[in-house]
Amino acid sequence: RKEVEQDPGPFNVPEGATVAFNCTYSNSASQSFFWYRQDCRKEPKLLMSVYSSGNEDGRFTAQLNRASQYISLLIRDSKLSDSATYLCAVRGSNYQLIWGAGTKLIIKP
Amino acid sequence: NAGVTQTPKFQVLKTGQSMTLQCAQDMNHNSMYWYRQDPGMGLRLIYYSASEGTTDKGEVPNGYNVSRLNKREFSLRLESAAPSQTSVYFCASSEAKTGWQPQHFGDGTRLSIL
Numbered sequence: 032r033k034e035v036e037q038d039p040g041p042f043n044v045p046e047g048a049t050v051a052f053n054c055t056y057s058n059s060a061s062q063s064f065f066w067y068r069q070d071c072r073k074e075p076k077l078l079m080s081v082y083s084s085g086n087e088d089g090r091f092t093a094q095l096n097r098a099s100q101y102i103s104l105l106i107r108d109s110k111l112s113d114s115a116t117y118l119c120a121v122r123g124s125n126y127q128l129i130w131g132a133g134t135k136l137i138i139k140p
Numbered sequence: 141n142a143g144v145t146q147t148p149k150f151q152v153l154k155t156g157q158s159m160t161l162q163c164a165q166d167m168n169h170n171s172m173y174w175y176r177q178d179p180g181m182g183l184r185l186i187y188y189s190a191s192e193g194t195t196d197k198g199e200v201p202n203g204y205n206v207s208r209l210n211k212r213e214f215s216l217r218l219e220s221a222a223p224s225q226t227s228v229y230f231c232a233s234s235e236a237k238t239g240w241q242p243q244h245f246g247d248g249t250r251l252s253i254l
Binding site for chain 2: 122
């Protein structure tokens with residue numbers, strides 16, 4: 032089993048809809064979590080950190096479920112510009128970030 | 141407002157050639173990283189430098205060497221390029237190595253080995 036796993040998608044979602052995807056991790060001792068966005072042929076860019084209590088930034092909500100060892104990202108009122116690949120990153124036992132392979136999201140008009 | 145700058149952006153090499161990928165950050169970050177990204181795979185750590193003067197191997201260090209030239213600069217060298225090293229290479233930096241702080245990325249180097 033990979034340390035960090037994501038559904039590769041693609042998720043095809045109509046504009047204005049709500050979409051959510053998860054990222055599972057295997058190390059129960061992991062303490063920090065991040066969601067990044069990566070546009071085609073571009074670098075990953077930090078979308079949001081994921082806190083134990085969950086956090087929200089505009090249309091984006093991130094949550095952590097320690098019992099089931101996954102983090103989630105919810106996007107409300109999706110825009111065409113939300114089309115991208117979403118990467119999760121989890122701090123590993125050696126303090127380095129372990130990365131998921133990403134979930135591709137396509138927002139359709 | 142440069143952040144992390146990588147050069148070159150594109151490079152084509154022949155098998156056996158050598159080259160150095162350059163990375164510089166202007167955020168006064170202590171830690172720097174080199175990743176490779178291949179289709180369908182997550183970012184894989186090649187080497188990292190927790191602080192100036194230190195370097196450590198990551199998940200896939202074979203065939204690469206690094207130099208932390210100073211606090212700003214961290215270079216990646218391919219001594220004898222192989223087709224398996226065809227990839228997109230990203231440099232990143234963070235305030236510290238602890239993993240609490242997010243990493244900030246350069247815009248990548250697309251490297252093809254023929």
